[in-house]
Amino acid sequence: MLRTKSPAFERSKDITMKKSLQILLTFCFITLLLAGCKADNKSTNTNASTNAPKPSKEAASENVTNAPETTAAPSAKTVLRIGMMSSYDVIPYVMINELGLADKYNLDLQLEVFTSAKDRDAAFLAGELDGVLTDYIGVCIYQNADFDVKITGITDGDYVLVAGKSSGITSMNDIKGKSIAISQNTLIDYTLDQILAKNSMESDSVVKEIVPRIPDRVELLRNNKIDLGLLPEPFASIVLNDGAVYLGSANDIGLYPAVSAFTKKVLDEKSEAVRDLYLAYNEAVAYINKTDISSYEDIVIKTVGYPEEMKGQITIEPFRESKLPPREDVESAIAWASKKELCSSDLTYEQMVYDVYSK
Numbered sequence: 164m165l166r167t168k169s170p171a172f173e174r175s176k177d178i179t180m181k182k183s184l185q186i187l188l189t190f191c192f193i194t195l196l197l198a199g200c201k202a203d204n205k206s207t208n209t210n211a212s213t214n215a216p217k218p219s220k221e222a223a224s225e226n227v228t229n230a231p232e233t234t235a236a237p238s239a240k241t242v243l244r245i246g247m248m249s250s251y252d253v254i255p256y257v258m259i260n261e262l263g264l265a266d267k268y269n270l271d272l273q274l275e276v277f278t279s280a281k282d283r284d285a286a287f288l289a290g291e292l293d294g295v296l297t298d299y300i301g302v303c304i305y306q307n308a309d310f311d312v313k314i315t316g317i318t319d320g321d322y323v324l325v326a327g328k329s330s331g332i333t334s335m336n337d338i339k340g341k342s343i344a345i346s347q348n349t350l351i352d353y354t355l356d357q358i359l360a361k362n363s364m365e366s367d368s369v370v371k372e373i374v375p376r377i378p379d380r381v382e383l384l385r386n387n388k389i390d391l392g393l394l395p396e397p398f399a400s401i402v403l404n405d406g407a408v409y410l411g412s413a414n415d416i417g418l419y420p421a422v423s424a425f426t427k428k429v430l431d432e433k434s435e436a437v438r439d440l441y442l443a444y445n446e447a448v449a450y451i452n453k454t455d456i457s458s459y460e461d462i463v464i465k466t467v468g469y470p471e472e473m474k475g476q477i478t479i480e481p482f483r484e485s486k487l488p489p490r491e492d493v494e495s496a497i498a499w500a501s502k503k504e505l506c507s508s509d510l511t512y513e514q515m516v517y518d519v520y521s522k
Contacts, residue, residue, distance in 0.1 A: 322412060
């Protein structure tokens with residue numbers, strides 16, 4: 164089930180106001196940090212499962228493992244509620260429902276699509292969500308707020324470094340001293356620093372202009388008021404389609420900072436269901452990787468938010484199967500976040516992750 168949440172969350176606000184002052188203040192801090200990485204809060208998302216044509220049963224049966232036969236009476240489905248923004252990495256989760264894999268694994272998978280990071284985090288803190296699609300830096304901040312959230316899987320969201328089409332920039336060698344619009348102390352800021360480091364540059368090799376909203380960064384780039392942008396999908400494809408210059412991406416340097424995460428309380432109560440979710444996720448990935456996008460492109464357009472005029476031009480890179488992220492990647496994020504005073508330097512890999520795969 165894919166649901167779209169409206170910005171009105173009075174009930175969530177009432178609940179969260181009852182929490183301790185520390186959680187409330189830190190939640191406000193989280194909102195400011197994460198909002199810049201998200202899509203326009205006034206945008207309207209649609210339910211990909213409602214109007215988009217489903218993949219044919221024949222295509223699905225060729226690529227998805229059949230459920231084992233059983234004569235036992237079916238047990239009640241376990242509900243898993245996951246909050247997310249419209250982005251590339253949600254595609255396998257939507258396909259779990261589209262392909263009937265939630266039914267196979269006896270899951271009631273409820274995907275809540277938010278247009279506001281503030282609303283998503285309010286729902287998560289209020290206990291209205293079991294998990295979220297987030298990132299290393301976000302989990303560091305949650306942990307710093309004593310909100311025990313654990314990384315349980317990797318996702319394949321990418322962040323693309325682009326230059327404006329009239330900037331005169333054609334390669335990484337041209338970016339020193341150039342301006343780039345980012346959100347400060349967020350995943351985008353962290354990813355930019357990692358890309359610069361991989362290209363033997365310091366964090367201050369470019370001039371960072373703090374622009375919290377991604378749509379505003381896109382407009383600055385299009386209007387030649389900024390030289391560079393570091394953008395997630397679908398924004399990266401939109402500006403590249405308009406003539407922006409591709410310079411590299413997080414995935415190009417082996418960085419995959421986007422993750423899925425659940426609260427420790429949910430993991431204590433539903434660890435088997437979360438494990439089954441990733442079994443279903445991996446089957447959905449197998450389908451996506453073996454199937455021409457034309458079979459499910461309408462779903463991708465609605466899920467990620469690509470413009471309809473890009474139909475036929477969208478490409479899907481192979482997704483990886485879900486697993487825990489590498490220790491060195493998480494520890495690198497902790498080190499960066501602690502220098503920014505977003506979390507304690509004592510935070511460990513073991514505190515950040517939870518292994519459902521071996522259970």
